[in-house]
Amino acid sequence: MVLATPEPAGSESLGTVDLSDARDRELLARLRGGDEDAFRGLFDRYAPTAMALALRVVRQAHLAEEIVQEAFMAVWKNPDGYDGDRGSVRAWLMGTVHHRAVDLVRREEAHRRRAEDAIPGAYEEQVDHADEVVEAIGLPEERRIVRAALAELPDEQRQVLEMMYFDGRSQTQIAEATGLPLGTVKSRALLGMRRMRGALEGIER
Amino acid sequence: MNHDRIEGWLAVRVLGGLDEADAAALEVEMATHGDCVECRRLERELTEAAGRLAFALDPEPVDPGIADRIVATRTVAPVSPAAAEVHPRTARDEVAERRRSRGTYTFVGVAAGIALVAVVAATALRPGGRTTGVTAQPAQTIVRFDGEAGHLAMAYTPGESGVIFWGSDLPDPGDDRVYEIWMIQGGTPVSGGCLTPAPGGNLAAFVDAEVGTTDLMAVTVEPTDCPSAPTGEPVLTAPLDVA
Numbered sequence: 001m002v003l004a005t006p007e008p009a010g011s012e013s014l015g016t017v018d019l020s021d022a023r024d025r026e027l028l029a030r031l032r033g034g035d036e037d038a039f040r041g042l043f044d045r046y047a048p049t050a051m052a053l054a055l056r057v058v059r060q061a062h063l064a065e066e067i068v069q070e071a072f073m074a075v076w077k078n079p080d081g082y083d084g085d086r087g088s089v090r091a092w093l094m095g096t097v098h099h100r101a102v103d104l105v106r107r108e109e110a111h112r113r114r115a116e117d118a119i120p121g122a123y124e125e126q127v128d129h130a131d132e133v134v135e136a137i138g139l140p141e142e143r144r145i146v147r148a149a150l151a152e153l154p155d156e157q158r159q160v161l162e163m164m165y166f167d168g169r170s171q172t173q174i175a176e177a178t179g180l181p182l183g184t185v186k187s188r189a190l191l192g193m194r195r196m197r198g199a200l201e202g203i204e205r
Numbered sequence: 206m207n208h209d210r211i212e213g214w215l216a217v218r219v220l221g222g223l224d225e226a227d228a229a230a231l232e233v234e235m236a237t238h239g240d241c242v243e244c245r246r247l248e249r250e251l252t253e254a255a256g257r258l259a260f261a262l263d264p265e266p267v268d269p270g271i272a273d274r275i276v277a278t279r280t281v282a283p284v285s286p287a288a289a290e291v292h293p294r295t296a297r298d299e300v301a302e303r304r305r306s307r308g309t310y311t312f313v314g315v316a317a318g319i320a321l322v323a324v325v326a327a328t329a330l331r332p333g334g335r336t337t338g339v340t341a342q343p344a345q346t347i348v349r350f351d352g353e354a355g356h357l358a359m360a361y362t363p364g365e366s367g368v369i370f371w372g373s374d375l376p377d378p379g380d381d382r383v384y385e386i387w388m389i390q391g392g393t394p395v396s397g398g399c400l401t402p403a404p405g406g407n408l409a410a411f412v413d414a415e416v417g418t419t420d421l422m423a424v425t426v427e428p429t430d431c432p433s434a435p436t437g438e439p440v441l442t443a444p445l446d447v448a
Contacts, residue, residue, distance in 0.1 A: 036276050043272045048264030055265055069271050076275045078377050081405040086249050091256025095219070098259065099374065102221035103356075146260040164222035165258050171222040185222075186213055193216040197254040 020142065024089035031079045039076055046090060047072065050097045057101035057168040058108075067104065071097045090142075098165070105168040149199035157192030160185055211238065212247050219248075219255035229347045232371045233360050236409060350424065352441035355406055357424065359443070366415040370400065372408040378426045385427040386412065387435060388419040397422075399431040419445055 024045075030038035047068055054064035074081060074096065082092050150158060163169045163177070171189065175182045214231045217223050223231065238244065350357040355375035361368040370386070378384055378401070386397035402408040416422075424441040 034279075039276060040272050043275075047267040047271070049259055049262065051265040051267045052262040053259040056262055064265075065268060065271070068267060069275065072271065073275050073278070074376075076278070078404075081377075083405055087253035087256065090260075091253045094256040094259035095252055098221060098255070106225070142257070142260045143263075146257055150258070150261050161220060161258070164217070164220040165255065166262075168221060170224045171217050171227075172224050174222070186217060189220060189222060190213045190216040193220070193251055193254055196258070197250050200254050200257055201250060 021088040021090070025084065028079050028082055028089060031075070039072075042075065042089075042093075043072055046093050049090075050093065053094060053097050054101045056166050057098065058104055063104060064101070067097060067100045071100060102168045106170075145200065149196055152199065153192050153195055157188045157195065160188040161192045161196070164189060208243050208247065211235070211244055212251070215248055215251050219251045225349065226347075229349065229358050229360070232358065232409075233347065233369065236369055236371065348422070348443045348445060350422065350441040350443040352424070352439070354424075354440035355402075357408070357441050357443075359422065361416050363416070366413060368397070368412045368414055368416060370408065370410045370412060372402060373406055375402040375406040375408055377402070377406070381429050382426050383429050383431065384408075384424050384440075385431055385435070387423045387425065387439075388414065388416060389421040389423055390417070390419050394423065394435055396431065396433060399427065399429070416445065421445065 024042065027038040027041050031042070050068045050071060051064055054067040055061060058064050058067065071093065075093070082089060086092070150161070153161070159178075160174060163174050164171065169177070171182060171185045174180070175185045178185070180188075211234075214223070214227075214234075218228060218231060235244065346363060347358060347360045350359070355372055357370065357372035357375065359368050359370045375384070383399040383401050385399045387394040388397050389395070397414045398412045400408060400410050400412075422443040422445065423435075423439040425435045425437040425439055427436055
């Protein structure tokens with residue numbers, strides 16, 4: 001499965017990213033003072049990506065929407081939950097959404113397994129196997145950078161990252177699905193993330 | 206645990222790839238390793254890279270009414286169980302409802318003391334219990350709390366004093382409020398101390414208490430004076446196997 005069409009990352013990318021985060025931090029600062037417009041600014045900017053992420057992981061629109069609502073509700077009620085020393089606002093937001101989505105998927109899976117133990121095949125027809133094809137036209141800078149970084153990963157590392165992050169599968173599930181030893185799954189995840197980290201933040205490994 | 210090993214664990218964790226038992230084991234290992242600059246750097250950088258993976262996806266349209274509903278909550282704060290019932294249903298609500306429909310939860314809007322006893326009774330009646338314990342190290346037991354208020358787990362060595370708690374996504378308990386931990390034996394709650402999560406809902410704490418023959422752990426939201434008896438409903442519970 002390929003999520004992105006390879007595109008070269010521009011040298012101006014990091015400057016653009018930094019400015020973007022500075023804007024986000026300013027919005028959060030205003031939000032701490034109760035500024036509704038600041039909240040709506042963050043929502044308008046990131047809710048569509050949050051929705052895409054939640055939908056990709058949970059694959060059900062109404063659940064994805066609830067995850068997005070919960071995540072932004074948490075931002076609204078507790079903007080101090082963001083720790084500026086721990087990364088960008090957008091990474092924090094998406095991390096919050098992803099955590100909730102994966103948590104839900106794991107709970108759903110546990111529920112499904114219990115149901116299937118009781119009634120074999122009960123859930124088979126409810127699984128949505130629809131895949132997503134991401135078009136690489138008209139992308140904002142951030143999308144272009146991330147897609148380029150993903151596209152530059154070796155296939156085997158990208159596969160593990162995609163199965164883990166976008167499909168919400170655990171390392172054990174990936175090992176079972178691919179037939180790879182668990183240690184190989186772990187090492188590919190680590191190597192892939194090292195490369196992503198370097199590509200996204202200019203960190204040389 | 207050395208930093209290469211920690212980095213490997215963290216890389217999988219930020220991608221959401223750790224199984225529950227692995228995640229709990231990592232927390233214990235990290236607590237044992239202690240706070241260090243290198244660990245914080247690794248976690249920050251990996252978390253940043255993972256968070257930005259979301260931008261590989263094309264955006265999806267979102268109901269603009271969501272923002273309106275969220276903003277509206279500022280002036281419509283729930284003040285009673287009845288008010289809480291009109292909240293929009295959430296994904297967690299659905300999961301909780303399924304649990305209730307299977308008879309594993311009997312949380313009801315009654316007085317706190319009664320609710321605690323009800324939870325004890327419901328748990329005791331359910332065959333097999335709900336403890337999700339794993340062994341992290343010889344003789345060490347990890348138990349995950351269940352509920353709708355974030356994630357909380359504890360690690361202890363049976364028969365020894367000292368319990369490590371760690372949590373994430375714990376909601377802010379509110380002004381002048383804290384989380385209080387209760388060890389319940391035979392329906393009698395004994396306070397295990399009060400805890401306040403850090404901004405962002407993370408929590409890691411050592412409590413000098415002995416689980417002993419406790420059959421249920423529970424967490425309530427309480428005033429900061431840490432009362433000796435619960436005044437609120439349990440928001441998290443963890444039945445213990447006390448065979």
